[in-house]
Amino acid sequence: MAAGPYNYSYIFKYIIIGDMGVGKSCLLHQFTEKKFMADCPHTIGVEFGTRIIEVSGQKIKLQIWDTAGQERFRAVTRSYYRGAAGALMVYDITRRSTYNHLSSWLTDARNLTNPNTVIFLIGNKSDLEAQRDVTYEEAKQFADENGKSIFRLSGENVEDAFLDTAKKIYQNIQDGSLDLNAAESGVQHKPATPRGPISTDQAPQKEGCSC
Amino acid sequence: MTEREGSEPPSASSQAANPLSRKLNKILETRIDNDKEMLEALKALSSFFTDNNLRTRRNLRSDIERRSLSINEDFLQTFQAVKEQLDSVYSDVKAMNDCCQDMTSRLKAAKEQTHDLINQTTKLHAESQKLQMKSQVADAFLDKFQLKSEEVKSLRGNRDGSLSQEFFQSLDKVKKIHNDCKVLLRTNQQTAGLEIMETMALHQESAYERLYRWAQNDCRTLTGDSPDISQMLCQAMEALQDRPVLFRYTLDEFGTARRTAVVRGLIDALTRGGPGGTPRPIELHSHDPLRYVGDMLAWLHQAAASEKEHLQSLLKKCSVNEDQIHDVLGHVTEGVCRPFKVRVEQVLVAEQDAVTLYKLHNLLKFYHNTIGQILSKEAALLTTVTEIQDLSHRMFFNSLNCHANKLLDKVELPPPDLGPTSSLTQTMQLLRDVLACHDASVVPVDDKKEDFKRILSCVVDPLVQMCSVSASHLNTSDMAAYMLNCIYLMQTTLALYEYTDTRLEMLQAQVDAQLDTLVNEQAAHVLNSAGLADIYRSVQQHQSKQGPLASLHGCDASTVKTAMSRFDSYLANPDSVIIPQFGLILSGRVRDSIKKRAIDLICEAYKLMYEAIFKSTNEYKEPQGIVPRTPDQVHKLLS
Ligand SMILES: Nc1nc2c(ncn2[C@@H]2O[C@H](COP(=O)(O)OP(=O)(O)OP(=O)(O)O)[C@@H](O)[C@H]2O)c(=O)[nH]1
Ligand SMILES: [Mg+2]
Helix, strand or coil, X not given: CCCCCCCCCEEEEEEEECCCCCCXXXXXXXHHHCCCCCCCCCCCCEEEEEEEEEECCEXXXXXXXXXXXCHHHHHHHHCCCCCCCEXXXXXXXXXXXXXXXXXXXXXXXXXXXXXXXXXXXXEECCCCHHHCCCCHHHHHHHHHHCCCCEEEECCCCHHHHHHHHHHHHHHHHHCCCCCCCCCCCCXXXXXXXXXXXXXXXXXXXXXXXCC | CHHHHHHCCCCCCCCXXXXXXXXXXXXXXXXXXXXXXXXXXXXXXXXXXXXXXXXXXXXXXXXXXHHHHHHHHHHHHXXXXXXXXXXXXXXXXXXXXXXXXXXXXXXXXHHHHHHHHHHHHHHHHHHHHHHXXXXXXXXXXXXXXXXXXXXXXXXXXXXXXXXXXXXXXXXXXXXXXXXXXXXXXHCCCHHHHXXXXXXXXXXXXXXXXXXXXXXXXXXXXCCCCCCCCCHHHHHHHHHHCCCHHHHHHHHHHXXXXXXXXXXXXXXXXXXXXXXXXXXXCHHHHCCCHHHHHHHXXXXXXXXXXXXXXXXXXXXXXXXXXXXXXXXXXXXXXXXXXXXXXXXXXXXXXXXXXXXXXXXXXXXHXXXXXXXXXXXXXXXXXXXXXXXXXXXXXXXXXXXXXXHHHHHHHCCCXXXXXXXXXXXXXXXXXXXXXXXXXXXXXXXXXXXHHHHHHHHHHHHHHHHHHHHHHHHCCCCHHHHHHHHHHHHHHHHHXXXXXXXXXXXXXXXXXXXXXXXXXXXXXXXXXXXXXXXXXXXXXXXXXXXXXXXXXXXXXXXXXXXXXXXXXXXXXXXXXXXXXXXXXXXXXXXXXXXXXXXXXHHHHHHHHHHHHHHHHHCHHHCCCCHHHHCCCCXXXXXXXXX
């Protein structure tokens, strides 16, 4: 049977965090809809998107929660960190303040997720090179200094940020550091093999009635 | 021969003139070396005529004849054998001919005999072809209108109730046959059509029943975090669409299984948390109402979104409407209502703090909106959120009212500086905190307006009342100053927020009333301190029948003049004469306004007195000396 859009063996839950206006919703939209959305209104609370990707031949469904960056939603969005397998932490390379706030976002991410959550740092709006306010090297150093929790700093490609995070999570599953059986690990596994026959208590009852 | 002719005496050619010469000629003309026959004959002769003598020459003829005879005898003998052989060949051929004749006749007879048979076989052959054709048609018909035994078998499923992939193909076929029968009914094969239709209907019913039971059982197992919705279950749902009741029941079964899963998930998140305890169990934060309730709501929001996805993947092959999806989702999320509600109610009932209650209320409202984007408005979870929201609303206003009642129960006395009491300051801080919740909140604006109105009337009305009560033992000026100060604090607080305009207007009316009191007080104070108060009163009340003003007691020229000169020294230093409450008023604007309006009153009074003194019927001599300044001059000096 052809693999339909619903066939997948894992679900990974992601959250996207970062200051308002850094382009979180655009990232999500670009990843799920594959097109750039120029006039994106501020997110109210949280929004939700999904897409199925493939890692090492496994189909994985990403369930992505895009949070609002506005301060007034902070109390609400904090509740969504629970059970995220991946956190994309976004700043805007043309606004230093959004970079400066990363440590506070990182603290939240560390406190509110589980120890295996893969955190991915994204310097967004890299198309606005002329207005760059934070150098790549500086951000790289930040990422390295916090290396234990930050998995990587993204380059240009939106796709890669989502895919690389998934690869890392998958790797964690493979080497056993992520326990699939624990609740709220942010990963749900569906056995891909078809289920064996299930017995029913009254099935043969009507056996001889037809034809 | 030629030799013989030649050697014969020329008896026959006696007519010739000279036979001898002719003979000689002939011999001479003979070309022996060219005549092969002659040469052969001579050769043969030389083989046996060896001795040429008379005797032999005499015998030559007989010898030749004897030789010829023996040769002929040999020839004859040889031919005799040939002839015998030919005779035998002849007899053989004849026998063969006879045989052939016999065969021909027999064949002929046989042919006559088989003619019928052949006819018969041709006929039979044609018939057989026809039958074969019919059989093909019948086979095709059976193929189209009957199930093969393995199809029947697959329709019956296995003993354990499991189904094979072929089940669905067979079911499709049964369905198709049943449909095709309708075509059959239009032909003259109605009986067959009806019979087949009935059989297929029976097949279908039992197959759907079996399918339903299988799907129901499969759904029952889907109680994990992430349900393993098999391809086959999706197919089953697709097929069951033809039996809406069974479809509905299966969806119910699915809903029930997921409902169990969601309840367990919530309880796990509440009490167990994630792997190794991170994220921590939600209940660990039960001391922090906002976080506790917020975490639960966020969990429910995410669960609702996930469940919708699960349901969509179950129904990916079906065409269902939004209502059905909403129904099932409502069912799935119904189970968490109780555990959720119980916990939030506990929080709300235990919470005293109005600000926290209001924040909780806004949070619930926000999630009602957010979750409402996934579930329908009728979903039990949403009604539960609404109920809790109503409770939080009530608890919040209870808390505000409670606070207000406390204010009125134990009214504080005004402090000596006539400033706002600490309970007023505290209440205003509370109001500020409550209204500030809205800036940080996530709720649509129209709700905000309604809430603001109610909050304001809940807090401000009792506050104003409290201030009046607490001021009731003060004298008029103190009361006015105190009220002005209290209202000033309220105004400055409210002015920072939206939707407070009507409230501010009402407060302004109170301000104006208190302001009038103080303006009158101040004007009276100035006139009193100059000793002009009595004179002014007399001027105001003076009637011509009383006689000239100057003759009235206390209004004589010298008294008036003394008072006016005292008034003049006030004009030199207007700020020196001021009521004591003036300095206690907090609002600079109010102070200015009192000052200005009091001056207006004073000028008016001065003008009245000035005109009365200059009026000739009042009989003041030298009015110029009594009131040296014109009202205009006074006005200029004071302003
Ligand atoms: N030039 C440029 N502009 C971008 C990029 N990504 C986003 N933007 C713009 O940045 C603005 C904000 O983007 P959003 O995606 O709404 O930002 P957000 O982080 O979701 O903001 P909140 O929802 O308020 O937290 C939008 O006007 C986008 O057009 C980018 O890669 N390049
Ligand atoms: Mg956004």
